[in-house]
Amino acid sequence: xxxxxxxxxxxxxVTLFRRNLKETGKELSFHxxxxxLEQAGMELRDIQSVVMGTAPDAxxxxxxxxxxxxxxxxxxxxxxxxxxxxxxxxxxxxLAGWWHVASGKFDTCLVVCEEKMSSCYPHxxxxxTTIFDPILExxxxxxxxxxxxxxxxxxxxKHNIKKEDIALVSVKNKRNALDNPIxxxxxxxxxxxxxxxxxxxxxxxxxxxxxxxxxxxxxxxxSEDIAKEVTDNPVWIDGVGWCIDSTYWTDRDLxxxxxxxxxxxxAYKMAGIKNPPKEIDVAEPYDPFDYKELHHMEGLLLCKxxxxxxxxxxxxxxxxxxxxxxxxxxxxxCGNPIAAAGMMKVCEIFWQLRGEAGKRQVPGxxxxxxxxxxxxxxxxxxxxxxxx
Amino acid sequence: xxxxxxxxxxxxxxxKDFREGKVLFESFRPKAKYAWSAGxxxxxxxxxxxxxxxxxxxxxxxxxxxxxxxxxxxxxxxxTDGWTYVKDTGVINTFSVSFIAADASRLKEPIVxxxxxxxxxxxxxxxxxxxxxxxxxxxxxIGMRVKAVWKPPEERTGAITDIKYFKxxxx
Amino acid sequence: MSLEKITNLFDARxxxxxxxxxxxxxxxxxxxxFFKEIKENARIMGAKCPKxxxxxxxxxxxxxxxxxxLEEWxxxxxxxxxxxxxIATIDIDGKKLEKPQIYALIxxxxxxGGLIHKIGETENVYIGMKVEAVFKPPSERKASIxxxxxxxxxx
Ligand SMILES: [Zn+2]
Ligand SMILES: [Zn+2]
Numbered sequence: 001x002x003x004x005x006x007x008x009x010x011x012x013x014v015t016l017f018r019r020n021l022k023e024t025g026k027e028l029s030f031h032x033x034x035x036x037l038e039q040a041g042m043e044l045r046d047i048q049s050v051v052m053g054t055a056p057d058a059x060x061x062x063x064x065x066x067x068x069x070x071x072x073x074x075x076x077x078x079x080x081x082x083x084x085x086x087x088x089x090x091x092x093x094x095l096a097g098w099w100h101v102a103s104g105k106f107d108t109c110l111v112v113c114e115e116k117m118s119s120c121y122p123h124x125x126x127x128x129t130t131i132f133d134p135i136l137e138x139x140x141x142x143x144x145x146x147x148x149x150x151x152x153x154x155x156x157x158k159h160n161i162k163k164e165d166i167a168l169v170s171v172k173n174k175r176n177a178l179d180n181p182i183x184x185x186x187x188x189x190x191x192x193x194x195x196x197x198x199x200x201x202x203x204x205x206x207x208x209x210x211x212x213x214x215x216x217x218x219x220x221x222x223s224e225d226i227a228k229e230v231t232d233n234p235v236w237i238d239g240v241g242w243c244i245d246s247t248y249w250t251d252r253d254l255x256x257x258x259x260x261x262x263x264x265x266x267a268y269k270m271a272g273i274k275n276p277p278k279e280i281d282v283a284e285p286y287d288p289f290d291y292k293e294l295h296h297m298e299g300l301l302l303c304k305x306x307x308x309x310x311x312x313x314x315x316x317x318x319x320x321x322x323x324x325x326x327x328x329x330x331x332x333x334c335g336n337p338i339a340a341a342g343m344m345k346v347c348e349i350f351w352q353l354r355g356e357a358g359k360r361q362v363p364g365x366x367x368x369x370x371x372x373x374x375x376x377x378x379x380x381x382x383x384x385x386x387x388x
Numbered sequence: 389x390x391x392x393x394x395x396x397x398x399x400x401x402x403x404k405d406f407r408e409g410k411v412l413f414e415s416f417r418p419k420a421k422y423a424w425s426a427g428x429x430x431x432x433x434x435x436x437x438x439x440x441x442x443x444x445x446x447x448x449x450x451x452x453x454x455x456x457x458x459x460x461x462x463x464x465x466x467x468t469d470g471w472t473y474v475k476d477t478g479v480i481n482t483f484s485v486s487f488i489a490a491d492a493s494r495l496k497e498p499i500v501x502x503x504x505x506x507x508x509x510x511x512x513x514x515x516x517x518x519x520x521x522x523x524x525x526x527x528x529x530i531g532m533r534v535k536a537v538w539k540p541p542e543e544r545t546g547a548i549t550d551i552k553y554f555k556x557x558x559x
Numbered sequence: 560m561s562l563e564k565i566t567n568l569f570d571a572r573x574x575x576x577x578x579x580x581x582x583x584x585x586x587x588x589x590x591x592x593f594f595k596e597i598k599e600n601a602r603i604m605g606a607k608c609p610k611x612x613x614x615x616x617x618x619x620x621x622x623x624x625x626x627x628x629l630e631e632w633x634x635x636x637x638x639x640x641x642x643x644x645x646i647a648t649i650d651i652d653g654k655k656l657e658k659p660q661i662y663a664l665i666x667x668x669x670x671x672g673g674l675i676h677k678i679g680e681t682e683n684v685y686i687g688m689k690v691e692a693v694f695k696p697p698s699e700r701k702a703s704i705x706x707x708x709x710x711x712x713x714x
């Protein structure tokens with residue numbers, strides 16, 4: 001059920017998330033990787049394999065970015081793999097780390113995620129124009145924000161959801177981020193602030209969106225035998241799932257991310273979870289936009305389709321609610337260095353389950369958590385279930 | 389973000405620090421030019437656009453009429469085995485009103501983009517295009533009917549832009 | 560449906576475009592200090608690992624082998640040795656250069672790594688040749704690798 005070997009996370013690390021950091025991508029990778037090793041009480045020589053997760057080369061502006069970042073990730077003279085599934089990378093990287101260890105091939109794997117989006121200026125969004133079909137879509141003038149706006153509009157239309165309800169997610173996550181020392185955009189804002197912020201691409205407004213960021217995050221994954229040697233409180237990777245939807249994004253029904261559901265079902269089955277809202281104590285759904293947290297809560301089967309806005313309105317997803325979501329502050333509050341942001345969510349669940357989250361700690365001694373990321377052209381779901 | 393960690397690395401710099409020389413950097417602009425080939429199915433699709441028609445491929449196994457056309461059915465994973473025309477009218481599946489350009493700069497006049505489900509294609513088949521002649525953008529609704537506005541034949545080049553845009557039409 | 564054989568892409572239906580992207584790469588923590596030393600003091604520095612003792616040129620923030628933070632910096636001098644070289648006769652677009660240009664990987668005594676740079680003031684080059692950095696005048700230096708104009712043979 002858990003592969004050949006059960007896999008635990010025994011240490012995690014993150015850098016600050018900021019619009020511009022002076023460090024190079026390699027230096028950021030080093031800081032996060034080193035912190036994860038120190039937290040695990042391990043050294044680089046204890047590491048048998050390394051996985052790097054990092055999003056499009058066009059952000060950092062370095063082709064073969066995996067190779068470029070390898071030394072900062074501690075990969076020198078080690079089996080090394082760079083994985084990439086767009087925005088889904090940050091949760092996919094620890095999944096790849098999991099199969100390195102679960103297969104029995106390695107006892108340890110260092111997973112590092114990095115992004116330095118500030119290299120691409122005036123705005124990294126421009127680098128995204130080449131993700132679209134060059135013949136059919138680019139001539140129309142496609143723009144990254146459009147596709148999310150199209151999806152958000154479809155979601156709102158299908159369930160008759162008001163923007164006010166979606167804005168609550170932004171308010172919650174930015175407020176949660178006030179207790180997060182790495183956060184870039186922590187703030188006390190109101191629903192009115194979101195609704196009055198400038199329109200980018202209707203229905204997407206400025207405060208519906210996470211910023212672009214630089215940052216890195218990392219974790220140390222080990223087999224059960226090693227986990228017992230190095231720590232008294234390992235956090236187990238008990239469920240993994242991933243799935244991609246059709247390449248024809250214009251053919252999908254955008255109101256619901258069924259690929260996230262498939263990934264979640266795969267992970268829950270492995271973890272033996274039958275009733276996700278009851279059995280999951282804390283969740284970090286991917287929230288690059290406020291509506292995405294709701295969309296992903298539904299895809300993660302944490303509630304019924306169209307029900308996430310209601311739960312949010314009722315306070316269920318607050319840190320002290322029945323189903324705390326994005327206690328870290330998420331991407332909306334902490335920033336969105338793509339791969340590092342997804343990995344930060346995994347780190348947050350790790351710290352929440354260990355009871356180390358300090359002011360962000362969700363009450364009730366959480367034992368099971370889920371983190372999820374979303375990527376490629378609105379079509380990739382990666383899901384990880386962690387347990388103490 | 390653990391209580392056990394006292395310091396989080398990272399030296400923040402402001403965007404203006406780059407202008408003011410407070411942070412050292414190298415600039416670079418890659419020279420990367422491309423000619424993307426349209427491929428087998430889309431070449432025919434574009435050829436037909438030049439004739440003012442929209443062509444789709446069909447799969448005899450699942451019965452789908454697919455537009456934009458493709459040479460294989462990705463669901464049945466077999467070659468598609470027929471061609472058929474679909475209409476240049478359809479329904480707005482979803483839309484967005486954009487006030488920003490691709491480089492995130494502000495536009496003076498918004499652009500409306502939509503996914504359009506064309507009449508005659510299988511359910512769920514969409515193409516992405518612009519909407520114009522809509523009046524007030526706040527009045528645009530999902531489910532409204534639209535029709536292609538074509539360039540005059542002599543201006544068509546065999547490109548998706550041979551359809552200038554879709555306009556709203558009354559039921 | 561047969562796949563047509565097309566040797567010139569422009570014969571097929573296509574769409575022309577380019578990737579418009581401008582980049583600004585921070586030199587980073589170690590890089591900024593390294594290039595400031597070159598600019599302000601015409602010094603080539605390395606960073607020494609407290610654990611394995613290796614001196615890295617160019618200096619880095621960390622030792623990739625021991626994963627230690629490098630805080631001790633040492634001057635490795637202006638002189639080095641050609642480790643390997645190439646003689647370029649065409650430019651990046653494939654155009655013939657007026658004059659061939661020697662590029663070499665230059666290593667410094669006691670240091671790990673090295674710098675890629677031009678070799679000037681000579682048409683001869685060989686592996687093991689002793690070379691010395693020629694710095695641009697201070698007013699022309701911009702904290703860049705090109706603050707070193709080239710390396711010349713040591714007499
Ligand atoms: Zn089929
Ligand atoms: Zn060392």
